[in-house]
Amino acid sequence: MNSQSPIGLFDSGLGGLSIWKELHALLPNEQTIYLADNKNAPYGEKSKDEIISFSIKNTEYLITKGCKIIVVACNTATTNAIKILRENYDVPFIGIEPAIKPAALQSKTHKIGVLATKGTLSSELFISTSNQFRDSKDFVEVVGTGLVQLIEEGRINETEELLRNYLAPMIKADVDNIVLGCSHYPFLIPIIKKIIPEHINIIDSGIAVAKQTKNILEQNGLLLAQPKITENYFYTNANLLLLTQFLTQNEVKTNKVFFEEF
CATH class of the missing domain: 3.40.50.1860 (Rossmann fold)
Known part of the structure; x- marks a missing residue:
């Protein structure tokens, strides 16, 4: 894990893209990997144990992709699971909670x-x-x-x-x-x-989350020092077409979109 590694984000689906947009606007040279757990959306109606289980699964997937920091781009996952994630994984986590x-x-x-x-x-x-x-x-x-x-x-x-x-x-x-x-x-x-x-x-909370992500990257010596050409990767486990359309409608242009089981 170093400054060249990507920033990981996960949400129950497409909502975390509102966080991704603010993060990308602030740190346009950083590579990102966004995980949309559409198959299990919405998290807000699931039990706490289910939310924790989904959050662990998403975290471990992003760790296998080499992410240097993980943004829990979901209020429900943050408020129910981030404490457990921080206790069990040696990677910085940024949460999102109601402001x-x-x-x-x-x-x-x-x-x-x-x-x-x-x-x-x-x-x-x-x-x-x-x-x-x-x-x-x-x-x-x-x-x-x-x-x-x-x-x-x-x-x-x-x-x-x-x-x-x-x-x-x-x-x-x-x-x-x-x-x-x-x-x-x-x-x-x-x-x-x-x-x-x-x-x-x-x-x-989008702008605040982006700023906090930058701060934690700086504190850990993980902020990308030199600009480079980066690609942003978006993964879904349910509806590839909907994710692609959503990205297009919201003018997210620099992306590679994949369907993958996780």
């Missing part, structure tokens, strides 16, 4: 909306993080049932009715920040903006 702290610090109405999966909202990490602010802030937590499935099936335009239902209690409660607690949800931001008042701020 509760920045939302709490920015909020003027002291009311914060959180749109996330059931697996994230019920996790120990989310509960402990949000509990730090519950004395001074009210949280309106909503499970985004069905959203991940629609995104995974390439039916983003069909999410508006669900989003209106999920966002309604947040708007009614006068939240001024909405935290997107699933890496799939940033792809819904254009639709969300149509529904919520202009003064409500939408917070996702």
Whole structure:
């Protein structure tokens, strides 16, 4: 493992590509390997043991590919499994969790909306993080049932009715920040903006994750020192055509896409 080795990312499916885009924008010369576990998506409705099992499998696959750092580009996998991954594998891990702290610090109405999966909202990490602010802030937590499935099936335009239902209690409660607690949800931001008042701020973790990845690479002497021509590899274990179409629609141009069992 050295600076020439790739950065690995995994998610239950396509959502982590929102993290990949921010990472690639910040570190365009780094080679990446993205793992989409579409076969088992969504993780948010799985048990904790299943999520841990999937996360271990994904991690070991990326380690066999020689990855120098692994980004757990999935809120549910981070909040349920990253502690175990860090305890068992000798590679740096970057997690993604709902951006509760920045939302709490920015909020003027002291009311914060959180749109996330059931697996994230019920996790120990989310509960402990949000509990730090519950004395001074009210949280309106909503499970985004069905959203991940629609995104995974390439039916983003069909999410508006669900989003209106999920966002309604947040708007009614006068939240001024909405935290997107699933890496799939940033792809819904254009639709969300149509529904919520202009003064409500939408917070996702993509840029922060990219910056933290860069910081950890620097600290470990693993940041690529010299620019080079790199290729980015994307793997799926379910639907190669959908992944290819999704990459094209989101203007991810420098890629090699593969179907592989893992």
